[in-house]
Amino acid sequence: MKTIHQYYVYILASKIRGTLYIGVTNDLQRRVYEHKMGIKKGFTQKYNVSKLMYFETFQSIEEAITRESNMKKWKRDWKIKLIEKDNIKWLDLPKDWYDNILKD
Numbered sequence: 728m729k730t731i732h733q734y735y736v737y738i739l740a741s742k743i744r745g746t747l748y749i750g751v752t753n754d755l756q757r758r759v760y761e762h763k764m765g766i767k768k769g770f771t772q773k774y775n776v777s778k779l780m781y782f783e784t785f786q787s788i789e790e791a792i793t794r795e796s797n798m799k800k801w802k803r804d805w806k807i808k809l810i811e812k813d814n815i816k817w818l819d820l821p822k823d824w825y826d827n828i829l830k831d
Contacts, residue, residue, distance in 0.1 A: 734791035736798065737782040738810060741775050743817040747806055748776045751795040755782060759821050778819040780810045 735755040739748045739762055748771050752758035759779050765772040785791040798806065810817065 731786060732788070734785045734788050735782050736785070736791050736795045738780050738798075738806060739771060739776045740778050740780045740810070740817065742778070744807060746774045746776050747780075747803070748774075749795055749798050749806070751788075751791045753788070755779075756821065756824055759824070778817075779821050780814055780817060780819075782820070 732753065734751060734753050735758075736749065736751050737755060737759070739750070739759075740746065748762075750758065759777075761767055762771050763777045765777075771777060783794065785794065798809075814820070
């Protein structure tokens with residue numbers, strides 16, 4: 728029996744229409760937590776980009792990486808339109824994931 732894996736392409740923002748970051752992961756909840764806590768040094772920590780605005784799910788890592796690569800080439804306006812298609816209010820999607828850990 729073949730194990731089914733899930734991979735995610737996600738967009739984080741610093742605030743409404745703020746700085747955007749696109750990434751790929753096999754564990755969305757863990758990865759968003761790492762961004763929120765600033766665990767890994769880099770772009771998202773430097774610019775406080777930690778709010779999950781959008782994500783897509785894939786069963787193939789190759790598809791996820793291709794999608795991430797393509798989205799990173801998009802114009803900023805296209806990324807904003809993609810977010811606002813499903814998240815018009817720019818809500819931090821995992822708001823309740825970390826209630827016991829994070830206090831916003």
